[in-house]
Amino acid sequence: MWGKLLRLSIGTLAGCVVAAIAVNALLYLPNWLVDLSAVGPTTAYERLQAISAQRQIVLWIFGGIIAIITLSYTHIRHSLDRDSNRTDRYSSAIDQLGSEKLMVRIGGIFALERIAIDSARERGPVMNVLSAFVTNDRPRIFDTGTPPAYPIPLDVVAALQVIGRLPRSKPDVPPNLNSADLSGADLHGANLRNAVLSSADMMSANLTGANLRDADLGPADSRLVGASLYGATLDRADLSKANLTDAEFTDASVRKTRFHQATLTRTRLDNIRPEQGTQEGPIGLEN
Numbered sequence: 001m002w003g004k005l006l007r008l009s010i011g012t013l014a015g016c017v018v019a020a021i022a023v024n025a026l027l028y029l030p031n032w033l034v035d036l037s038a039v040g041p042t043t044a045y046e047r048l049q050a051i052s053a054q055r056q057i058v059l060w061i062f063g064g065i066i067a068i069i070t071l072s073y074t075h076i077r078h079s080l081d082r083d084s085n086r087t088d089r090y091s092s093a094i095d096q097l098g099s100e101k102l103m104v105r106i107g108g109i110f111a112l113e114r115i116a117i118d119s120a121r122e123r124g125p126v127m128n129v130l131s132a133f134v135t136n137d138r139p140r141i142f143d144t145g146t147p148p149a150y151p152i153p154l155d156v157v158a159a160l161q162v163i164g165r166l167p168r169s170k171p172d173v174p175p176n177l178n179s180a181d182l183s184g185a186d187l188h189g190a191n192l193r194n195a196v197l198s199s200a201d202m203m204s205a206n207l208t209g210a211n212l213r214d215a216d217l218g219p220a221d222s223r224l225v226g227a228s229l230y231g232a233t234l235d236r237a238d239l240s241k242a243n244l245t246d247a248e249f250t251d252a253s254v255r256k257t258r259f260h261q262a263t264l265t266r267t268r269l270d271n272i273r274p275e276q277g278t279q280e281g282p283i284g285l286e287n
Contacts, residue, residue, distance in 0.1 A: 090115055090122065097133060105155040109133075113162040123166060124173035130159045131176045138181040140201045152185055164190025164210075202227050212237050218258070240284070260284035 089111060096108025109130065116126040137156050152160075163175045164187055174194035183203040187210055195215045204226045211233045217224070218240035226246045235255040245265040254272050259282055274281045 086115060086119060086122065090125075094129065097129070102153075102155055106158045109155065109158045109162055113166065116166055120169070120172075123168065127163065127166065127173045127175055130163050134159050134163070134182075135177060135180040140179045140181045140199060152182075157186070160185055160187060160190070164192065166191070168193065198222055207232050217242050218260075218262075254282040255280050257282045258284055 093108040093111035112126045116123045176196040179199040181201045185205045188208040190210045193213045197217045201223045208230045213235045215237045218238045222242040224247045228248045231251045233253045234257045238258045240260040243263045244267045250270045
């Protein structure tokens, strides 16, 4: 933002300089051009006509230069106004997340989603804020074999939905849901590529069709007991030491997925792609 302010100041100063040059050029440059002409005017009238023609040309040239400067100035001002507006929206959304009213918090979550959609530059900060919101609200309680008695709050559900559908490109910040309690969460079709899910509890979570490519669910005690990963994409994901008891992986893509020391009691692995034992197949299932 400061860089743009500096460019705006320089642009304003440059505009003033150009205006001063233009005035002097209109007064003196036509006379000079006429004097340089190989075939100069022979009478005072002809000289006046020649100067007038040269002045018209100079006027057109400087008119074009001024138009370009004006357009550049307008673009920079518009960019500054847009950045300022986005900053205000971001601050307002963060304030909403701290509200005691549920609907206000949900409104803040969807406001952050709109900001991330409008600006690729803001997607990383928005992803970090929403990930922290989820993990702070739902920290995992270890050493328990059953999901918590209370359901996932609606604002956390909204945050998970936004995390799962935000547009992302390769350099973007992945969701960090380390040690979050996502038991029973509906994450079907969610984009959790590269997500940090180590030590997360996803007991009975619905991850049908989710994108977990390159996700990190190990080597800590991640739990997907009874989770549905039907048709999910887990290519190169790390499920080492994860508890996959009663999990459903039917029709899942597990290209080079790591299953080292994972608990596979009653885990359903029907029609996984590629098959175990192939060059591109899952790693560690034979153990």
